Each structure stands twice: as C-alpha cells, then as structure tokens.
Amino acid sequence: MHVNGLPRSAAVPARRLLSDFLRHDLGLTGTHVGCEHGVCGACTVLVDGRPIRSCLQFAVMHDGAEITTVEGCNRPDGALGPVQEAFRDCHGLQCGFCTPGFVTTITAYLEENPAPTQEEAREAIAGNLCRCTGYQNIVASVLRASEIRAARGHDEEASR
C-alpha cells in the first residue's frame, strides 16, 4: 500500500489490525487507539480519501490502497496542513489524544464540503469523541480550516 504518499509494505498475519499495522509495523504512532470498538474515532485514517476506523479493519484488506494518516495531513513542504493549523489557532485540542482522528475526519469532510456552516461543522465531527474540549473549539477549528483552505486556494491561483 501507499501510506502518506510512500510505498510501504510488511509481512503481517492476516489478523493484524490496520491500526496496529500503522503504529507497530510502520511506526506511524500518530494514529491513536482508544476504544478498539469503532466508537471513539481516534484511530480514523483515510483510505482512498474516505475516513475509516482503522481499529475495525485488517491491514491485508487494504493491500494496494492509498492510506493517509494524521502524519500525512500536512503540506508537501512539511508545514502544517490547514486542519492542523486551524486546531493550533483555535485551541482545538487539550490532551490531544483524539486529535489525529479529528484531523483526518475533518480533512476528508472539507474535501466534500469546503464551506460548512456551524451546524454542518458540528455534524461532521459528531462521530468522534473528545473527553477534554467540550467541542466548541473543535467546531471553530473546522470553520477556521475552511477559511485557511480557501485562502490558500486563492494564493495558489494568484501565484500561477
């Protein structure tokens, strides 16, 4: 499979979870494992651009897929991606345990809906659990990420 744009492979047992494969075999520990039951969303990664709970999937199911983890949600030059930057700007995290799952989920969501309303932003994150923040700042981060994406789009247009 390709993970964050790079070809990665390892020989693993058929029962190896995708979350364990990413963390233990590839050393990408940004993907967090909370509940291991598909409830909390901390383990969310993108498979071919779509968010999935990596704790509910076997690694071998995704042979040949394009996977994006939180480590791949930055910019090509290594700077923070729009969602990461928005979380920093809006104080969207406290302990940060849930943050990788929010960043991947919101990254995929904004591809589909680049300019969400506050209500839509709230809905977009409804499947992810955070025990620290009260969600207000995460909602603000979704809206801020949308602004950052739009501004960068304009910058990139202008530099052509």
Ligand code: FES
């Ligand atoms: S660890 Fe996968 S949803 Fe909680």
Ligand code: FES
């Ligand atoms: S910031 Fe701690 S669980 Fe969300």
